[in-house]
Amino acid sequence: MSIPTRHPYSFDPTYGMAREALLAIAPPQAPSGFDAFWEKRYRRALAVDPAPVVTASAAVNPRWRVFDLRYTSTDGFPIGGWLLVPRTGTVRRGLVVGHGYGGREAPDLDLPVTDTAVLFPCFRGISRSARPPISPDPAWHVLDHIQSAKDYIIGGCVEDLWVAVSALTALYPALENRIGYSGISFGGGIGALAMAFDRRIARGHLIVPTFGHRPLWLTLPTIGSAQAVQVYGKTHPDVLETLRFFDAATAATRIEAPMLMVPALFDPAVAPPCQFAIANALPRTKFNEIFILDAGHFEYPGQDIQDAVHHEKIGRFFNSS
Template identity: 65%
Template sequence: MSIPTDYPFDFDPTYGFGVDQLRAIRPPRAPSNFDAFWRARHVAALGVDPQPQLGESGSSHPNWHVHDVIYTSTGDFRIGGWLLLPREGRVRRGLVVGHGYGGRDQPDFDIPVEETAVLFPCFRGLSRSSRPPISSDPAWHVLDGIDKPERYILGGCVEDLWLAVSVLIRLYPELDGRVGYAGLSFGGGIGALAIPFDQRIDRGHLTVPTFGNMPLWLTLPTVGSGHSVQAYRKTHADVIETLSLFDAATAAARIRVPMLLAVARFDPAVAPPCQFSIANALPTSNHHETVILDAGHFDYPGSEEQHALLSEKVRRFFRAT
């Protein structure tokens, strides 16, 4: 296994960091109002009635009953997605699955869990939760409301995740405290922000998560959503005040439940130093595991083998016990 050496970018997606250097990165200092900001938002989100509505889905699968789902999030935002229920066994766990910035056009039927109700929400403004004037283009979506922390789109997406947990508990009250979260890239960063403030979530799996270490995120070249924020910052220097409240690494330092992180040594869309900032921030007193991939957001030799091993770890991590 080795990192890619042939790539079409005008920058090195390792950013010159070796594994030892990546493991040494620490999160930035938290703003003084970080915890109060998120706790207040969580309290408000818990006061929202999600009013879940299940419908017949056009999709079918031999292992899963597939339902379309719509629920209400904060700001009366209607969130669409899918709910998978196992055809065999009873529901013993819940799992919310977040998506990358490309959105989602169907649930992941190969998710390696059993006896689990799996909810796939589309975060506000994206895919089944699109709503004008919010752009579904990541380059614009990531800027929506960025000048006002209380209105920044990322905060609404975190609340969509919390309301997804509320939906599962509304449908299956016995799942309170037995709901996990899994998120990739954009969904990984949203998960890191959400998990420490919601005690109903008992474990989390984040793959190549973004929004970690915002001071670094603003300086490293990228083909991801960070590029448009970097361009925005050139004329709005004070944007760092908003972004400091949405730093996934700062939030990760507050996570107190078991976590499974998958981070990459090479990634043109989410800089590895920012991914490792999140993994390294997790408190050492808790049960966490970090898996290092050769690359993220990029095809590479050996990727199938690495992801197969990761999938087996995910199966054990979310086992319905």
């Protein structure tokens, strides 16, 4: 174990909690109407024709054929991203990959998956899906329409993921019910919210996911997007009423698909108690695994070793489907 002991932060990114305490954190109770709120949005997203458009990319890779991709999400929002198709073998499964709050400038060409078509969407307002007046800056993006659960941008990003699954299925109809999801940080929180209500996603992999246990998320010091919401909350104390509908830990109690969860013990950007609230919300079954990192959003001794083990687990998890 190599949890960092030296760091530049004015707070303790372990929040004084060891592994055993983190594994005991329970998710918060769902607000009244939580399921109805998301089920209505899911039905709406399913009704969207994504009309995916794929064009050859300038990128060249020996393993993958790389394509630029666009599709239409809810409210007619144009989503940009990439599609990877293996150069050899048969496409037998699909994978949607979400990004962190820093966005994505290129697809990950090092994914340890085989026989898989991989879609990399950029969630609305970010990177290839940037669109004024939405700010791509995480500190402002996370506040976009936060005063209204119906209009909050995080809900639109969840819908972008649901429509990404529809787009991949439209391109490869044989992949129906054979599509997985992998998301990190921001993309991890979006993934938990999406997978709670989308049974088309057959398995999920969430790395240091955010948006878990919003009551804690609003109180624990951080350098991440939660900091902007904490500042906003000082003059808008009712913000929690919106955020309770966007709690990834609450949503995770409803996930039925096999999961590979990857929380961290130390993380200055996404508080570990919030990450573990998501991981702990999942059913304890042989199909779910928690792989714990020493740190997230921070370089640490032994990281290369843990990354190698994690990489191997990703391949085994998705290639076995």
